Amino acid sequence: MRKRALVSVSNKENITEFVQGLVGLDYEIISTGGTLRVLEEAGISVKPVEAVTGSPEILDGRVKTLHPMIHGGLLAKRDNPDHRQQLEDHSITPIDMVIVNLYPFKQTFDQEGVTEEEIIENIDIGGPTMLRAAAKNFSDVTVVVDPKDYETVLEAARHDKLNKQKRQQLAAKVFRHTAYYDSLIASYFTDKEEASFPETYTVTYEKVQSLRYGENPHQQAAFYKNPIQDGMSLATANQLHGKELSYNNIQDANAAVEILSDYKEPAAVAVKHMNPCGIGVADTLNVAFDKAFDADPISIFGGIVALNGEVDEKTAEKLSEIFLEIIIAPGFTEDAFRILTKKKNIRLLELASADNESTTHKLTTVNGGVLIQEFDKAVVMKDDLTVTTKRRPSEQEITDLLFAWKAVKHVKSNAIVLAKDNQTVGVGAGQMNRVGAAKIATEQAEEKAKGAVMASDAFFPMPDTVEVAAKAGITAIIQPGGSKRDQDSIDKCNEYGIAMVFTGMRHFKH
Incomplete structure (x- = not known):
């Protein structure tokens, strides 16, 4: 029997090339809405999902794949005689591959001036349902949620290596992806009801980078960011120069940025092992740094300096005289950048703002659980x-x-x-x-x-x-x-x- 693939993607990146590859492997293609049009315009033979379900898309597209002809084809166990018989009794054709990615909920949510109706309409229902059904039945169905996997899936299919192990890896990615997607939606509604500590606390993070190691060389580590961070974040800083940040670099740099966020006037903060070794405030950034340095000229060696203004040539000259791991600032003048980049390994991070208005909670893991609290933003006058x-x-x-x-x-x-x-x-x-x-x-x-x-x-x-x-x-x-x-x-x-x-x-x- 000819294999069948269902394609319904929000992100159309490289989809026509991928589907053309599947057609070359004799897959029958079924699709929906905008994806269907893109494939047809590329000259690909594709069957509308309505031709499979016998039902038109209804409710402005809210219902199109939620149908037994689709989900029966996804969830049927191929090695179960009773399932095969039911497919035959109901004239359901098995679906062997699902290529789906979801409505852009986060991208919509992030748009300036977006309405609540627009946000709600970008909560995908059919997509996660198809993905979860296919992933559950990975023994028989290949499920692809990430465009980055298109080429490897095609290569595996061409060489008959799309085996159960590979399908399980793809299924695991799907469940991570749908959990991530649902957590964004859950966070949106939790914020709407202003529930600080709900009955369950769901968070999700996106991987920024793998790290060479953790606090010590024998510990593996990686850096993740909060995808819905609404305040300044080290994860969004732009590294202008220097070697890759380490686990300890990130910890110390984050501490420096948190301290700096408390100051509106020109300020400089020197940090070592997550503690400030010097803080200076003055009328100019140059003098503020002098104060931070003079506070403890010994401990600053090998530390991190964060400043809340553009670094000029004069300040850069002083900074260059010290061995520092990282310098963080909203910007560097051309002359300052030229001076500081003479040092090959020093990391220069550009962080647009040190105003920390994030409502994100502080999480501290303990064995078997996590402690959650508000950030300490209290101010005494x-x-x-x-x-x-x-x-x-x-x-x-x-x-x-x-x-x-x-x-x-x-x-x-x-x-x-x-x-x-x-x-x-x-x-x-x-x-x-x-x-x-x-x-x-x-x-x-x-x-x-x-x-x-x-x-x-x-x-x-x-x-x-x-x-x-x-x-x-x-x-x-x-x-x-x-x-x-x-x-x-x-x-x-x-x-x-x-x-x-x-x-x-x-x-x-x-």
Whole structure:
């Protein structure tokens, strides 16, 4: 019996060449709507699906392949005598191959000014149904959803290698594709009803690239992106120069971009192992970078620098003097690009905006599950502060305190940040006790700690951190408050003349 292929594609790329190849292998072609017209215009003999079903397309094309003559031909088991008999009883011809890709839901959704009706009409029903039916019956049916597979499928068919193993591989791709497609639709409706944490949480990602390895050379890894990301994303950055990003590069670069998104004024952020080692804010990007560098000129070596303005020649010259893995910015002047690209391996990433308005949740995998939370976007303003000590902070100290508070949010807990004049001067990250983090920050700052302020991501359980601050010359402290022993720390601040304010909010980062 002559083999039969059903073709119904939204993406017409290379479809005529593929179908011509099938015709050359003596396949009978049946098709629908726009695909039918494209094939006929190419001179290919094709049978309309109505001629198979005996029913016209109805409801503006919503119903055309949802018919027993189609799905019986797809789902019948060829080695089942009862199935074969039923096909004969109902005059159903088996379908041996399905070539289908789906209505462009995501492309429609992404269009500016698109209406809800247009979005709904691009939810494919018949396509996924045919794909799933054919994929379920991969023992007998070949299913092709990706135009990239056309040539390999033709080659396999020509050499009689379209075997069960190959059909199962194609079926697996189909189920991944339909799951991806349905997850986009589910996300659209979940967002419409503003359900932050629904009863099931379905996400999907598109592969960006395979990576050489993960955190360590013995770990395999790959990078995927969220296809419906609605804010700035490292996954959409344009790499202008340098070798391929590694797993750790991507982690650190993402941390740098997240930190940078908190600053509107000219800012520079230096990151090492996902912690900021220097943050600087100034009237110009050039001075902002000077501050970020001076904050910790040792740790910045081999790190990542992110800036929220176009890099000019003067800033590029300074950047080129340091060994850096990555530089991220919205752009580079021609002279800056010329200077920086003299280094063969440095990665230059162009990220149009550091404004992070994404509503996507933060996901952290655990064995057998995933933790889901909102991103920490909370902002504390001057009026939110509660002064707890006898001495009130000066206006300059308040400015420094708010700067330090913004920075400490991005430091691994337990976290302490020292800052002065819109510059971090000491960072204590990821310690098992808070006073240990404070000692690291003050030792790093050395003389810069005098007259600086201190930020703590969580409350002081004991007054020992205030002792460390006083010894280093810290003049003001910002912390959440909320400890049973808050008064001990307040009393200690009063003893040393240190001003302290509470935010009523903590910034743990694990």
